[in-house]
Amino acid sequence: MTGQELAEWLRQALPMLSEAREELGDLDAAAGDGDLGTTVAGGAEAVAAALAGMASTASPGEVLRVAVRVFAKTNPSSFSALLGAGVLAGARTLGDAAEVDATATLNVGRVAAAVIAERGQSAVGDRTVLDALVPSLDALAGTLSGSRAQQLQAMITAAQSGTEQTATMVPRRGRAAWVGERSRGFSDAGATAYLRFLEGLSRSRDRS
C-alpha cells in the first residue's frame, strides 16, 4: 500500500470515530472525566482534514506522522499523548519506504504498544487501550499470510474480546484508577476507541 492509498483508507475510516463521540464520552465518564469523546472525535475530524490536504507523494511513514501529530495536538490528553508518542515511534520503523505491508504494520504496532506501556507505566490487564491493541497485534501476527480482509477481521475479533474483558477489570492507570470497582461493567474507553477505529478501517475497505 502506498502513502496515498493509506491516507485515503484512513480518511474514510475516521468518520466512524466521529460517530462514536457519545459512546466514548460516556464510557470515559463512567471511569474518568468524560473527555475522550471530544478527544477522539475532534481529533479524527482534524486528521481527516489534514490528510485531505496531503501531497500525493507522501510516504506511508509520513502519512502516519502527520496524522498522529495532528491528532495529538488537536485535543491533548492522556490518550492522544500516549497514542502520539507510540505511533510516532512506530512510524519511525517505516523510514522513507514507499510501501507498507502487513509485516511492516505489525512492527509499527509492536513499537507503539511498547512505547505506550512504557510512558503509561501500564501493561495488559490494567484496563487500558493496551487490552485491545496487544491482542489485535497478536491476531495480525497469526494471519500475516492471509488477505487484508482476513487480517483485519482477526484483529477486530481479538480487539473486541479484549475490549469486552476490560469491563471486568479494575483500572490501575490514569484517572480511571481512582474509581476502582465503580467502573466495573463498562468497557475501557480507550480500548473501545481503538476497536471503533479498526471497524472504521474495515468499513472503509468494504466500501472501496
Next chain:
Amino acid sequence: MTGQELAEWLRQALPMLSEAREELGDLDAAAGDGDLGTTVAGGAEAVAAALAGMASTASPGEVLRVAVRVFAKTNPSSFSALLGAGVLAGARTLGDAAEVDATATLNVGRVAAAVIAERGQSAVGDRTVLDALVPSLDALAGTLSGSRAQQLQAMITAAQSGTEQTATMVPRRGRAAWVGERSRGFSDAGATAYLRFLEGLSRSRDRS
C-alpha cells in the same frame, strides 16, 4: 377589652399567619422577591412568643407596641417596616388606657393607614396592603354599633373584596412595581397577609 384579653386574642390569631407562609411567599414571588412568607410567618411566631411572656397588667397600647416591635425586628422588610411605623403611631393614640373598644381600634387603624401611605408614598389602588386595610376600616366605621363578631365579619368581607381587586391592579409601589403587568392575576401579598390576620382574629374569637 383589656390588654391581657387583647394579647390572648392576638396570640391565638397568629398561627393563621404561620399557616399562610407558603401562600404569602408564592404571592410575593409572583410580583416581588418571595420573602413575605418568611417575614409574616416568622414574625408571627416571634410575636406569639413575646406576647406569652408579657405581664398581665400591660395596657392594650403596650401590647400593640411590643407586638409590632417584635414583628418589625424579627424579619425586617418593607412590609414589617411599614406596618411597624404605622401601628406604632396608631398605638400612641391609645395612651395608657386600660381598655380598648371598637372606636379606639378604628383610630389606631386610621392612623396606621395614614402613616403607611405617607412612608410608602402609596395610596389605595396602588396594589398594596392599603387596598385591604382601608376598606376594612371603612367597614368597621359602618358597624361601630354592632357586635364584635359583626364588626369583624364586615371587615373581613371588605378586606377580601379589596384583596381580590388587587389581582387586577398594576403595582405602582415596592419591588412589585417593576413587574408591571406580569403580576396580574395574583393578589397582592401584603393585602392577603392582612386578610389572613383578620381571619385569624375571627377564628380565635370563635374558639374562645
Next chain:
Amino acid sequence: MEVTNAEHWDGKVMKKLINEPESFVDEMLEGLLAAHPAELRRASTEERALLRADAPVAGKVAIVTGGGSGHLPVFLGFVGFGLATGVAVGNVFSSPSSDAILAATQACHGGAGVLYLYGNYTGDRLNFELAAELAEAEGIASATVLVNDDVASAPPDRSSERRGVAGMVFAFKCAGAAAERGDDLATVAEIARRTVAATRTMGVGLSAAVVPTVGKPTFVLADDEMEIGVGIHGEPGVRRGRLQSADAVADELFDGVAAELDLGVGCQVAVLVNGLGATPVEELYILFRRIQHRLDEEGAVVHRAFVGEYATSLEMAGASVTILGLDEELMALLDAPARSPFWRP
C-alpha cells in the same frame, strides 16, 4: 446524620451546604469574622452590624451600607480601607433592622458625619430612614445616597424607582476613596451621587436562587429560557425568552446600558461583568470579550475592567453588565488604594 435542609419542590431538593436554614446568616457571619479577624469586627452592641477593624476613623466621613444577605461580596465585602466603614446585615434578601443600622452608625461615626449608601429597595429605605432619624437625635449628621443603577427595573422617566444592583460596587469604591482622602460629608455624598448618576447596569438570569428559609426557587425558568433584566433577588426582568448565545446576550445588555450613557469617542469607562453566583467566571470573560468589542466600536476606552463575582444572588446562574462613565476625578478615585477581604488593591 440526616440532612435538615431537604425541602422538596417538583421532586427537587434544596441542595445547599448549610445547617439549619434559620442559622444561615449568623453562621455565615461567624465564619467570616473568624476568617478575617484582622480586617472586620462586630459592633459591640449588635451582632448584625460589622465594621472595618479600625473603625471609627477619627475625622473622616463614615460610610454605612447594608442590605439583605446572599449577595456576597455585596454588601459586607466592601467594608474596608478606602471603601465603606460599616454594614448592617439583613436576613437573606431582606432589609437589615434599623437597630443594626443604628448600631453600625454609632460604631462607625468618626465625628465627620455618616453617608448612608445602599440599594434602592423600599424595605432598606424605610429601615435606614428610621435609623438616620435616631442617629440625628444623637447628634450624628448624615446624608443618604441611594444606588439605582438597574435600567431594567423602571423606565428612564421613573429612574428614582430603579433598584440598586452590581453598580453599587463603583459607588462604594469612589465614595470610599473620597472619604479616605478626607473629603467632608457633602463632598463624599456628591461623589457618591455623581458615581451613581454615571452608572448603569442590566442583568440576565439563567436559573433562580433558593432562599434557605423558603426552600424552593423564587421563580422557575424553563430549561431553555433566560430572564433578561432579572434583579438580584430574582425579581422578574423585562422579558423572558429563549436562551441565546453569549454575544447576543451581551449585545442586549450592552444596548440597554449604553442607551443611557454618553459613550463618545475617547470617553473613559469602567466595566464590570458580574457573575450572579453559579455562572463560571470563564463565561463572564466571554461576555466581557463582546462588551469590549462593542466599546471599541463606540471608540470608548476601558480604563479598568472588573470581571468576577461582586453582587450575587446565592446560586443563581446569570450575569450583569455595568458601565460607569468616568471623569478625571472618578478615575482617580476608582484607582485609589482600597482593601477588604473581597477587594484587591
Next chain:
Amino acid sequence: MEVTNAEHWDGKVMKKLINEPESFVDEMLEGLLAAHPAELRRASTEERALLRADAPVAGKVAIVTGGGSGHLPVFLGFVGFGLATGVAVGNVFSSPSSDAILAATQACHGGAGVLYLYGNYTGDRLNFELAAELAEAEGIASATVLVNDDVASAPPDRSSERRGVAGMVFAFKCAGAAAERGDDLATVAEIARRTVAATRTMGVGLSAAVVPTVGKPTFVLADDEMEIGVGIHGEPGVRRGRLQSADAVADELFDGVAAELDLGVGCQVAVLVNGLGATPVEELYILFRRIQHRLDEEGAVVHRAFVGEYATSLEMAGASVTILGLDEELMALLDAPARSPFWRP
C-alpha cells in the same frame, strides 16, 4: 438568533452563556487578555501560552504551570508577580499541548531554569515531560514538581497517584515567592515539594459540571445526593451518599485531611475553603466556621484563611477543604507580596 448551545439530555439543556462550544477557550482567553492587558500577555509563538506581562524576569527561576481550562482561577489566575511566570492552557478539562508548554517555557525562561509545577494527571504529565525534553535540548534546565494533594483519589500508600486539586494554590504561592526572592532552581523546587508534602485536600460535589463540547453532565447525582471526594473534573469520589448538613460535611472533609497532617497544639496552618463553582461563598463561610472549630479543638492556629473560589470545575456545586501545615519559612513565603488578576496581595 437561535441558541447554538442547546444540547439536550434527559430533557435538559446546557444552560451557559457561551457562543460555539468549540470557541469557548479561545474566546475566554481573548476576553481575559483584554480585561488585564497590563498584567498578562501571550507568548508571541503560541496562542495558548500566557505569561505575566514582564516575563521573562532575568536571573530568576521561571515557574511554568498549566492544565485544562474550566478551573479558573486555576491555572492562569496564578500567573503574576510572586506566583507562576507562565501557563499553558488546555481545552476544558484536558491537558495543554506540549507545543504550548514549550512556548511558555521559552518565553518565560530568564536564564535561571524552569520549574514545572502542575497537577498530577497522566495527560498533563505526558505533555509536560515531552516539553521538558524539548526545552532541555535547547539548553533550558528544568525541574518538575507534581501537585497531588487530593486525599480522596488514592490511599496513602499510593499517594504518588493522587490528583492535584485546590492545594496547588499554596504551591504556586510559596514557590512563586521563593522564585521572586531569587532562590535558585533546586531551592524553588524544594520549596514547592515541601509545600505539596504538607498540603492535603478533600472535596464534596453536589452537582456536576457540563463540558461545553460534551453538552451534558459528566455524572449525575440524585437530587438528594452528594459525592464525597469528588475531583475537579467531576471524577467520582470515595463514596456517594445522602446530602448532609454543612457541619457533617465539613467534619468528613476535615477528618480526611487532618488524618495525614501533624496537627498538634500550637502548630500553624493555612486553610483554604474552596468553592467548586456554583456554591455561594456564604456556604463556604459556613463550612469554614466548622473547620475553624475543629482546628481550635486540635489547638492548631490558623495563620491565614482563604475562603472563595480558587480551583473550580465550571458550574459544579460543591466545595473542598485544604490544609497546609506551615513551618517558619513557608509562613513567610505565604505572606510575601504577590499579585495577579485573581490574587490580592
